[in-house]
Amino acid sequence: MDEKTINANIGGNKLGSNDNYALILDTVRRFGPIGRADIAKFTNLSGPRVTPLVRDLIRAGFLKEDEFGASKGGRPPILLRLVPDALFAIGVDIGAAKLRAAVVDLEAKIVTKIVKATNASEGKKATLGRTMNTILEVIEKSKVKTDKIKGIGIGLSGIVDHREGVCLFWPNVEGWKNIPLKKIIGQELGIEAVIDDSARAMTLAESWCGLAKNVENFIFVNVGIGVGSGVFIHGELYRGSGGTAGELGHMTVDENGPRCNCGNFGCLETLVSGPAIARRTREALEQGVVSLIEELVEGDLNKITSEIVVAAAKRGDKLAFNIMEKTGEYLGIGVANAINLFNPDLVIIGAGVSKAGRLLLDPVKRVVKARALQVASEKVDVKISILGDDAGVLGAAILVLKNIFTAGVSYVGRKSIPF
Amino acid sequence: MDEKTINANIGGNKLGSNDNYALILDTVRRFGPIGRADIAKFTNLSGPRVTPLVRDLIRAGFLKEDEFGASKGGRPPILLRLVPDALFAIGVDIGAAKLRAAVVDLEAKIVTKIVKATNASEGKKATLGRTMNTILEVIEKSKVKTDKIKGIGIGLSGIVDHREGVCLFWPNVEGWKNIPLKKIIGQELGIEAVIDDSARAMTLAESWCGLAKNVENFIFVNVGIGVGSGVFIHGELYRGSGGTAGELGHMTVDENGPRCNCGNFGCLETLVSGPAIARRTREALEQGVVSLIEELVEGDLNKITSEIVVAAAKRGDKLAFNIMEKTGEYLGIGVANAINLFNPDLVIIGAGVSKAGRLLLDPVKRVVKARALQVASEKVDVKISILGDDAGVLGAAILVLKNIFTAGVSYVGRKSIPF
DNA sequence: CGAACTTTATTCAAAATGTTAAAGAAGTTA
DNA sequence: TAACTTCTTTAACATTTTGAATAAAGTTCG
Structure with missing residues (x-):
């Protein structure tokens, strides 16, 4: 050449x-x-x-x-x-609450970052517009020339057709169905866009900048409003045949558990997500268990959030502690099952629950040790992410950057079939 | 060249x-x-x-x-x-009951086959000797020249260190601990040997000669005395970091279920394996449920086997039918969870339960439809293997043959790290 | 200190691997 | 039969890789 x-x-x-x-x-x-x-x-x-x-x-x-x-x-x-400033990518994380955008350099370092409220309740059109403006704003603020920006990566916590660049469904906001985000952004901003599930983007971030750097096989689980996850196999994000692989959140953990909005019963998500923690706490309080939490929400049980439960547990509240422990045990079952199937080197629990820390991590580790096959569990590490709130934007940008570092279709090892 | x-x-x-x-x-x-x-x-x-x-x-x-x-x-x-007779491989399947050996050609067709009783109770040394002799016998019978035999593949339903070629543990027979099978066979017979878990070997057989030919991602589950399984990802057998990936059998399905000999409680294996089916049937009969099975075993509940339960179900026995249906439902939960994690094109249920047929398959399919994420489950097929009893030896031979068809370490896409 | 040894990086020629354009081979289509 | 397809090969050329030899810049040790 x-x-x-x-x-x-x-x-x-x-x-x-x-x-x-x-x-x-x-x-x-x-x-x-x-x-x-x-x-x-x-x-x-x-x-x-x-x-x-x-x-x-x-x-x-x-x-x-x-x-x-x-x-x-x-x-x-x-x-x-x-050379860090050889090329840049934009990472966008459209969360239920926060909208984040960042300019990220070739070394996957954040150059400029903007965080706003998503204001998703304003509707699809407003949120889309807000997103576009935020992208333009962050580019402007970074002073990076447009021709050095290789693309825009977008992560959102919905169901996404990564290949087509379409958001099939975003549970948090009405109206987000079958939105061809890739096409829209490409047309509006003239920069190529890549869309993916935010948990998968975070998985990518872990593999580049987090605890999983240079780890061949690992699993990432993020507990938040839902349970997002991603699976990294042989040094690559594994997507499966239809692009929906790695859905730990909808594993059946309790056959007769609560109904999940995926239609199934007893999914991990119905037991360990933020709302699930709140619900389980509320149920316990309604049955008359005494707890500090009642004070913290001033008697209004609808005000209970997982953050409040965690805060109470840290202040020594017995109920809160038990709830968090049981949460960890449920999560542990899901993680142990995933370990048996994937035999990874590492499991990373995402930043969503990092505030809970060992409150959650300890029971997870205990259950993994008890339930996963010994040969697999004795070598696996279970850790909490160190990337914090940046994981989403970083991962989204890496969706773009990784193409620079990935060989194209090569003769050797070609797997897909041309007809 | x-x-x-x-x-x-x-x-x-x-x-x-x-x-x-x-x-x-x-x-x-x-x-x-x-x-x-x-x-x-x-x-x-x-x-x-x-x-x-x-x-x-x-x-x-x-x-x-x-x-x-x-x-x-x-x-x-x-x-x-x-050219089918360009090269050959020996496949050996050391099962709890049967010992099988076959000479397999380059097209993965069985040329000559020998089936014997394993007589595992005679002890490790006897079984090893019997295996060696059977290998020599099948080579002799096939009239294939030794220099055309590329290697010996051995599958057994135990825990195996594939890389080192050591059988770490074989639950069925005493004394099978840390046996360097690869080395022993290499020394005794002068032919290179490869060892693996038999379910993984069967998975390979499915991908070469079975329903999964040319399928990129699929899961294989064989229900027998235990529950063996294998996972095929991106056209390759996935082994995970420690070589124990794909263990569907020890997924926790019922948190409070029976104790498994892996130490965990409520593993899939404790609910759907042959012995588990027998146990659950016995428990029901002991509680006074009326059934044809009592006749079939002449009142001796210890004589109950999964084969008898299947036979009774086929003759219209209500209890037997319910037991098989519940078995299928448990299996369905395990399969649905695996589908959510792997998003495969296909799930194959191994020949071990092929006699049960739709008795088992129907509830599995029903539960998969109900419990797996729609995007993943609507595209997945769940089928029963068509390879019959040959899957084991075929797969074992393919462990050897596949090296002929696999590119060596290439520059592009190299993933492992040399230090 | 200086000679001997290591490790890193480069040069150059030969070998191998691969591509494109063009032509030949062997059918189908009309 | 002529024109068109598809499959295969030829020939000329370009790229990629290796191996041997050499240079560069340290460390080690008598």
């Missing part, structure tokens, strides 16, 4: 026809700063081949030489890094 | 350094008989490149030209096929 072609592709959609460009970039992203010799080891490319490929990538503006690394008894390596 | 190298590799372990040889062989295996033009389409290789690669493979004895295919309005394709 000649220099002209590469330079023409900066800011474009393609890195070049050679998949090894992407492979090298991905190696630098994951293990950088890193020298050429190590790149050769990681990628299985020969040493001499790395030199010209890296030279191309430096000329193209994606890589730069940095300081020298430590010698291992010989010539020290010249460390290579990504 | 020159002719000499290729020919030197017939019967050896490597096809050559070019991954596209394996890619083409795999394409012919999956879609053959097939012409060169279609091979080009499937593999994404260019037409002219296919010609010399196929020529090499023909010279090497792996492929042959066959009849002409139907014209699509132009020159008809020269169809290519695998």
Whole structure:
């Protein structure tokens, strides 16, 4: 590939026809700063081949030489890094409450961020408009040139057809059915967009910047208003045949449990989600259990939220503690089942419940140890995410960025069938 | 690659350094008989490149030209096929009751088969010796030359370290702990061996010769003395990080259910396995339910087996029918949960319960429809295997054969890390 | 200190792998 | 029979990769 072609592709959609460009970039992203010799080891490319490929990538503006690394008894390596401002992506997280947008650089660092209320109750059209404006605002604020923005990634906690870029259904707001978000944004803003479920986007963020960096197989579960989740297999987000894989939230945990809005009974979501925690607390109080919570909501049981239960538990309230423990146990059953099926290295519990911390994590771990197969459970870690509220926007942006680091269709290992 | 190298590799372990040889062989295996033009389409290789690669493979004895295919309005394709007797593999299925061994050709057809009683009660040493002898016997009987036998694949329904080739634990027989089967067989017979869980081997058989041929993502569940299962993802057997992925049998289905010998309570296995069916039937009879089964076992409730329950159900016995229906419902919960997590194209119920047929399948399907997420369940098929008792040996042999059709470590898409 | 050794990076030629354009082969269609 | 398709191969050329040799820049140790 000649220099002209590469330079023409900066800011474009393609890195070049050679998949090894992407492979090298991905190696630098994951293990950088890193020298050429190590790149050769990681990628299985020969040493001499790395030199010209890296030279191309430096000329193209994606890589730069940095300081020298430590010698291992010989010539020290010249460390290579990504050039953070080579390209950018926009990440948007449309949550039930908050609308977040961020400009994210090639190193997956947030450059500029805006957080607003979603005001979803204003209706579909208003929310869409608000989203567009926020995107424009964050681009403006970041001072990044439009031609360096590779795309817009959007995560929302609904059912999404990722391939077509359509939001099939967003439970939180009326009117969000079959909305071709990708097309709308492409037309309005002239930038390509990618849509996905926000939990899946967060899973991606964990694998790039979180506890799961360089972990081959892991599971991510986020407990919030619903239970979102994502599954990472062989270093990639697993979507399944129809694009809906990894739905931990709708696993049947109690055959005779409460009805879920998916139609099933006793889904994990009906037992551990924020509203489920509130409901279970309310039921206990209605049966006459004494608790600090009554004070906290001034007697109005409809005011109970999971946050209040967590706060009460931390202040030593017995009922609240029990509710959270039982919540953890339910979640533990779901996680243990998933561990038996996926045998991952790691399970990450998302930031939605990070305030609960060990209150939730301890019973989860206990149940996993008791219920998952020993060979699988003794090697798995269960941890709480460290990405905080940024996971959503980061992941959404990574939906875009990851294409830069992913080889195109290659001869070897091709799996899909052309007819 | 020159002719000499290729020919030197017939019967050896490597096809050559070019991954596209394996890619083409795999394409012919999956879609053959097939012409060169279609091979080009499937593999994404260019037409002219296919010609010399196929020529090499023909010279090497792996492929042959066959009849002409139907014209699509132009020159008809020269169809290519695998040469069945280019190479062979031995498949061995060490079951609790039966010991099976077969010589299987490159097309995964059984050439010669031997079935014996396992006589596991005679102890580890005897069983091992019996296995060795049976392998030698089946090779002898098949008249296949030893140098054409690429390896021995062994499936057993225990816990297996596939990578090391060690049987960690076989619940059915005492003394089977930490047995380095791969090493033992390699030393005794001088042929390389591969060991795996028999349900995983069966999963492989389904993907090559069964209902799951050319299906990207599917789940296999075999209900027998235990519940074995395997998961196929992106066209490959998924093993997870520790090699124990896909354990559907130990999913918690009833939080307060019976104790399982894995230590957990209410595993799927404790509710739907053959012994579980017998136990549940016995419990019902002990509580005074009237049933044909009592006659069938001549009043001795310890004689109840799942086969008898199925037989009674087929003769219209109400209790037996209800037991089988409830069994199907439990299995359905497990399958529905797995569908939500994996979003497969297909679920195959193994031959172990094929005699029960729709007695089991109907409730499974009903529960899947009710409990799995609609987007996932409306596209999934649930079927009973058509491979019968051969699934085990076939799959075991395919553990060996599949290496012929799998590209080696390639630059592009390399995932593992060399340090 | 300096010679010997390591490790990293590059150069260059040869080998292999792959592509495109064009032509030949063998049918169908009208 | 002529025109058109589709399949396969040829030939010229471009790309990708490797291997051997070399240079660069340290560490190690007598």
